[in-house]
């Protein structure tokens with residue numbers, strides 16, 4: 366199959382599976398423990414139904430969405446994924462370039478191979494920077510400074526990796542963190558010569574360039590990765606660490622990984638501008654709920670003013686629409702764009718974006734809702750939402766809007782009008 370023949374994101378995953386040695390594919394694809402959480406992230410979307418409203422003029426459709434004060438062409442973006450250079454050399458720059466072409470945000474991981482300052486130059490208006498709080502506060506402060514000086518507009522702090530998790534596929538495959546090229550790995554990789562050739566041509570293990578300045582001069586890629594492994598995860602990180610980053614960062618700040626409504630409320634009180642509701646793609650806590658399940662409660666906890674972004678398990682345009690109807694303004698996904706990069710470089714990432722964009726467009730037409738920003742809970746079939754016979758109107762329906770509903774039901778606790 367050629368990348369242009371890929372019909373959906375599963376096709377692209379399959380193309381990547383063929384291109385990557387198993388150890389690399391599984392590193393992207395896998396989850397924690399028994400991978401229940403990974404599956405739950407997909408199943409959560411399947412619990413919802415969207416009800417079409419026909420006989421509405423949908424000849425012009427608009428999925429552009431304003432997030433943190435910037436209008437993007439689509440209501441989705443690219444989640445941060447570390448070590449992307451392992452799957453396709455220069456993947457971080459490709460992800461940034463594709464995001465800029467499509468006018469969507471790309472969240473660059475601090476664990477990237479591309480250097481923050483270089484990647485931002487590729488797409489100055491579309492690259493957000495994601496960092497973890499490390500155990501070294503001076504380094505945290507320096508990362509914030511570098512992001513500011515590089516011209517990053519939005520800073521994302523991920524909080525859901527207090528410790529490394531039990532990813533059994535990685536352990537079975539001998540994938541250690543930091544990554545090491547053992548003879549066993551090389552042997553397995555030989556079944557995928559194109560990947561191995563690229564890997565060798567670009568000098569083997571890719572450097573985690575953001576961390577080079579904190580390592581001794583001349584440190585090798587594995588030495589830098591070792592040093593990174595001593596700084597993060599940082600299990601001692603608490604709210605006061607986040608507070609210090611909030612004080613140091615004047616622009617929009619997003620926290621990624623909070624799942625409890627009380628934590629969301631605390632972040633809002635701290636002045637965090639938006640949250641990425643995420644279980645890290647099912648990679649950290651196998652018994653965690655899916656972000657879609659907790660979304661209505663978080664929306665209720667933080668009220669209408671905080672922007673919510675849904676992450677983990679998004680694979681179809683309809684997923685982005687469902688998330689919106691449940692209260693998330695935007696969605697992001699991580700694995701699909703990495704698979705796109707592994708399968709066909711920048712063209713593969715472009716293809717992923719185009720597929721999701723087209724799917725959203727078709728769903729909007731079917732729903733009789735020409736503008737993504739006009740979606741609301743009234744499009745959810747109530748059997749799968751909360752039902753109240755006392756009200757006769759879906760919450761979130763806007764008076765006079767093209768998408769106003771007269772549905773004889775209400776969804777009381779999921780205010781979605783944003």
Ligand SMILES: Cc1cc2nc3c(=O)[nH]c(=O)nc-3n(C[C@H](O)[C@H](O)[C@H](O)COP(=O)(O)O)c2cc1C
Nearest residue numbers: 393444445446447474523645646677678698699700
């Ligand atoms: C290979 C890989 C690397 C990741 N690296 C990071 C990272 O550096 N920082 C982070 O906040 N999340 C990281 N994540 C999690 C993603 O940002 C995102 O939460 C997850 O992929 C969403 O699930 P999805 O892949 O089902 O869309 C990573 C995920 C993958 C698959």
